[in-house]
Amino acid sequence: MAWQRPPRRGCGSLQRCLLGAALLLGLRLCAELRRASLRPPASSAPPGRAPRPPRPHLPPAPGLQRGASWRQVTYVRSGRRAPPGGGGSGTPKPCCAPHGSPRRKIACDHMSTDSLATDSSPTKKPWSVCLDDRFGLAHQIHSKQCRLYSLGLGSDDTHFEVGMANDGCEVHRFDPSVKSAHVLENERLWYHRLSIDWRDPHPAVAAQKPYSNTRKLGTILNEFGHHKIDILKADLESAEWKVLENLILEDVLEQIGQLIFEIHLHWPGFEVSGSDSSVVRFWYSLLKELELQDFRLFHSYKDLSKPQIFLRKNIFNASSCYTLSWVNTRWK
DSSP: OOOOOOHHHHHHHHHHHHHHHHHHHHHHHHHHHHHHEEEEEEEOOOOOSOOOOOOOOOOOOOOOOOTTSSSOOOOOOEEEEOOTTTSSEEEEOOOOOOOTTTBOOOOOOSSSEOOOOOOOOTTTTOEEOOGGGGGHHHHHHTTEEEEEEEEEOOOOOOHHHHHHHHEEEEEEEOOTTSSSSSSEEEEEEEEEEEEEESOOOOOHHHHOTOSSEEEEHHHHHHHOOOOOEEEEEOOOOOTTHHHHHHHHHHHHGGGGEEEEEEEEOOEEEEESSSSSHHHHHHHHHHHHHHHHHTEEEEEEEEEETTTTSSSSSSTOOOOOOOEEEEEEEOOO
16 A cells, blocks of 8 residues: 655644734734824924814715815714624714813803894894903904904894994905995995805806806905904804805814804705704714814804794794804914
8 A cells, every 4th residue: 555645734734823923913003003093193283372183084064065175074973882792783872072062162251242132122133252352352453453254145234243343343244235346334344245155156157257246255355365354243044054164174264263153953054955963963063163173152142032943944934043152262
């Protein structure tokens, strides 16, 4: 009987050892890369100013705008928590951020609340600014170097703008219903027949209408040669959400000291669509972005005489709005 060589078990064991070692090395490399990706990147913030937190890459918000930038708002996910032991989708995880709430307020010791609305004067809304010395607005007003932009859609309520102009602010009110292109009402109050949008006109439309009255706020700032706005007031009848998104995406917020926005909650807003939960996450994400960029809410107002309706756009003549005021805590 011919002698046969026994199988070489040592070679197979060596191959398994090498594969195991390669797998362990790959897992270790993945873990190291994951830890490295979670570390905050080196910041180029100016001296004396804390670096901004990194922006995670998350899914885009509902209703993408035409010609949107590659950069996206930090969009809150609606995760689901798996039950112990794994398996199944589990119970829905609440839509909330791990580090605080965008509704967090700061105390403003010196606040100018312009004519708090009452039932007897429903047209007057409380547009509030913070005059604490640490934010510099009071000094800017006193030295006649304050600048206010007011964005509106056909509102006749201009008492806030007139009052700020009388106090020493250079006021620019943008309203497409103004009869002339630019009107100087008095020494410090301008009216412009311009509508602030979240996008500039399409190039083909702009070529046919070179004097179009629709612009993004960043475009207006460049055209007017203004590098900063001490106060931005907006009453845009539900267009405020997309305009706010544009300010975040194009870093215009860095040029603004205080925001006073009337926000509407009875329907998603122009070009914002999706389920109720996705719309709420979009709204929340914008408010959270304000907080991440060091804007802090210092005043909120709701006229309790008006209906409080949430995402009920099919109800005729329904409205539910809040007036919110934020201050840029980095503003000097």
